[in-house]
Amino acid sequence: MLTPNSQVIPNLEVLGLDAHDFKLTFLHCDLAESFGKLKKLYLGNFDDESVASLSGFLQRLNCLESLSFCGNSFKELFPYEQGHTWKQDLRGDTFLQNLQTLQVDRCHCLTILMPIAMAFKNLTTLDSWSCDGLVNVLACSAAKTLVNLTTMKIRDCKLVTEVIANEGDREEAIVFGQLKVLELYRLSCLTFFCSTNYSFKFPCLEQVIVSQCPKLKIFSQGVLSTPLLKRVQLSREDDPAYFWKEDLNSTIKQMFTDMVGFCSFEHLTLSQFPNLKEKLWNGQAPIDLFWNLKSLEVDNFSDMSSAIPSNVLCGFKNLEMLDVRSCESLEQVFDLTKVVKKFWA
Incomplete structure (x- = not known):
């Protein structure tokens, strides 16, 4: 006691x-x-x-x-x-x-971490993970006060749609003057870092990790400055893949257009990406694109009559679970014709 x-x-x-x-x-x-x-x-x-x-x-x-x-x-x-x-x-x-360090883990009733300006001028690390009710991380006023923040990590928060909350159409300029590392990991609903027309400056930002954020469209709508950033990391692995396309906004936008954004996925629901299904079935996707995939859900394709092609199956090296549902026209799940022919050739 x-x-x-x-x-x-x-x-x-x-x-x-x-x-x-x-x-x-x-x-x-x-x-x-x-x-x-x-x-x-x-x-x-x-x-x-x-x-x-x-x-x-x-x-x-x-x-x-x-x-x-x-x-x-x-x-x-x-x-x-x-x-x-x-x-x-x-x-x-x-x-x-x-x-200096604020960590928030499995606090599911929170919808935003900092809705007002705080007195955390010495805060260097902000880390939030597995907060299933979280929608936003910071209000604009709160973001402006974190002048010494060097690391921000938002991970496994299912409902986060934006990191910086949309508070209307007013013009704002936000400077993360010391931020060096930004990690956005497994945020299934994230669409923007910020959807409002705020301007952002990241003069020290060197490492950005964007992994398994399938709905992310672009980083932000307003003016964006990241002079030291030269690439985006696509996974949290020891030997990760990187991608870069002119600037951060262009990179985010092209990640799924060029399909490289899928390389870090461990779980995939194919109906969320109908164009990807067509590319896969037609052999237009790189064969090693899904080597990290552990579970695949093929659902809600009422017009899909052909089975999963053998060349696609060869790319699922680590697949542990396959869930096929609501595919009314499907006659067989696997098409192993080419595999059998190759075996007997």
């Missing part, structure tokens, strides 16, 4: 708190003032009722450098409505002023 008199607390640098394991009165006491050297904090299983109590606790952690949320069910990462007394503290210079 931790108490203000515990001798170990003044030197504590790493702490994990799970709301299932202690009473919330723990957070109401002045114990946080004893964590003078706390640098890393992990928080799990907090809900809307407990997050208000958590706010006062966080305000006292002046030396905190890394904050991780895991499996929480609250709707706001940092409550900012008028009913909460710490709304103004979020905008000031004292709230988590030394925070």
